[in-house]
Amino acid sequence: MHFRADSDHLRLFRDVVSHKSISKGAAANGISQSAASQHIQELERRLDATLLDRSTRPFTVTETGRRYLKFCQEVIHRCEAFEAELEQLKNEVSGTLRVAAIYSVGLTTMSEVEETFRARFPAASLEVTYLRPERIYQSVEKELCDIGLLSYPEPTRELEVIPWLNETMVLGAAPDHPLARKSSVAPGEIDGAAFIGFDHDLPIRAHIDRFLREHKVHVQRVMNFDNIQMIKEALVLGRGVAILPLRMMDAEIQDGRLRAIRIDTDGLIRPLGIIYRRKRPLSRVARQFCDLLQREFSESGAGVSPAVAAAR
Secondary structure: OOOOOOHHHHHHHHHHHHHOOHHHHHHHOOOOHHHHHHHHHHHHHHHOOOOEEOOOOOOEEOHHHHHHHHHHHHHHHHHHHHHHHHHHOOOOOOEEEEEEEOHHHHHHHHHHHHHHHHHHOOOEEEEEEEOOHHHHHHHHHOOOOOEEEEEOOOOOOOEEEEEEEEEEEEEEEOOOOHHHHOOEEOHHHHOOOEEEEEOOOOHHHHHHHHHHHHOOOOOEEEEEEOOHHHHHHHHHOOOOEEEEEHHHHHHHHHOOOOEEEEEOOOOOEEEEEEEEEOOOOOOHHHHHHHHHHHHHOOOOOOOOOHHHHHHO
16 A cells, blocks of 8 residues: 655644544635545545544544544654754744633733734734633644643643743722722631622632632622623622732723722732643744743733732
8 A cells, every 4th residue: 555645634634633523624724625525535545444434423533543643643743843943943933823812811911912922023923812711721732722821720641831920819899899998908808798709610710719718708609700801890880899810900990990909818819821732842933922921921010000010
């Protein structure tokens, strides 16, 4: 049997399996669904084996298909490692970096990061997608993006974590709330307060719940949301108080719609980190992007207003 494969065809099969869809895999590679189907059929003919069982919806990958997928991934990784080595020999930072980020990072940081990055590296480009945390892990693992930016990052067998930023957490409230008159509060002063929190499946919810238990604070939960923006809207409407990253309240503090009250305790922070695949070396453009985040958009306070800096 004579068999030959190029990197474009290897990436096509990898993306078809990752998306569990021939049409989506084709779109990711800029070709039509019919062209992708024809390629896979021709590949199966040459191998004299079935790679995808199309009798199920979505299709399932056969044992031969799984082995071929592993072959595709290994060859692609070696090609990318070689390309990364070539990039190191060049002075110009170029290429496309695919970034997946949680929504709150986009609200406060990414627009300025993108502007700075593009000004500094005009030959490089960024593709930023905003997702829930669990989908960021999946996207990096399946190589649908190059790096992920999220809170409370956890390393896995497949993923490595680069620490980025520790965000100060504060008590947020509307200006007319009784606690808003204070510059700081002890944890016990939150006891019994109407409290707006996060949904149970989010890491920040577990972190805040643990903080409240450790300080024997009991709150009246009135609302739960899956994103910071909705919590801030509920705070503005005077529905209660919430514990949020200070940076996330920047615009509302400047507009006078919210107050940030320091909580007298150590260690109440939201860690942000960068995740990437262990077996896939970071390209030069990815390393430059991570370096930019760590040096210029970290605890130094870059990208925040004087009002937020003063509230720290």
